[in-house]
Amino acid sequence: MADDGQSARPDPVGQPERVRRMPRAERRQQIIDSATRAFGRGGFAATGLDEVAAEAGVTHVILYRHFASKSDLYRAVLERACARLEDAVGTDGFDETSLPALLRAAAADPDGFKLLFLHAAREPEFRDVIDTIRSGSTQVARRHLADSIPDGAWRDWAARVVPAFTLEAVVAWLDLGQPDPDQAAERISSSIHGIIRAAHGG
CATH class of the missing domain: 1.10.10.60 (Homeodomain-like)
Structure with a gap:
């Protein structure tokens, strides 16, 4: 056409x-x-x-x-960034490949990633986009943590904190020029394990 x-x-x-x-x-x-x-x-x-x-x-x-409008264009930008992220990382599970895939996706589209997780979170008109992602990430984390943390408030806490920390860690990594890309996933992962240990109580 x-x-x-x-x-x-x-x-x-x-x-x-x-x-x-x-x-x-x-x-x-x-x-x-x-x-x-x-x-x-x-x-x-x-x-x-x-x-x-x-x-x-x-x-x-x-x-x-x-x-039709600036809002329409901005939502299209956010939706494409979401789609690219889902293609790279998936939405149904978490394993040892997920964090490296997330970092690669962020590095490939840093503007889109930061729009989703930095700007859109502060923009009420588009907050639904990030809220949907965070809700889905929390559910995935809760399932993933079932074998590591007893059921209860601390598992719920970790299920909320781990995705939030991970996204903030990746945004900060982008802002700082993507240092040590071959080691970044391991370093962030070690911090995530610290959160899990804290939630477990030891």
Whole structure:
């Protein structure tokens, strides 16, 4: 399907120059890519559609042909980040491959990851997205911890703390330039085991 618009960029003498048309789906993904970078710099409220359009190299007209509003575009960015995370890590279980997969997914899309777990958590209009992820993560953790911690309040505590700590640890790792990528999963995992030991009482 043909794109419903073209990007316009100046040529060397300042005249508008038409660039190739894109299929509609490809243009939509290009806009989402650009919006992820633009929103990643300051979150939803601080980022205008002018910045998104400039990042994408398109006009407002083209933006509105693909997304009805800034909120619609931002939700599409968050939903794609969620989908990529689910593809990389899964949603139904946790094993020794999960944390390295989470770090790889975060490193591959740091702006999307931070939008989900840093910005969206502070934005009431989009809090439902992160709340859904956290609820699912807590349920997975509770099942995973059943063999390690007796049933009761401390298992419930650990089931909430372990996912929250893990996500904060990964965000901090991204912010600090992704240090020691080959050892990061092991270091974070050792901290998670500390939380589990504390919940177990020894």
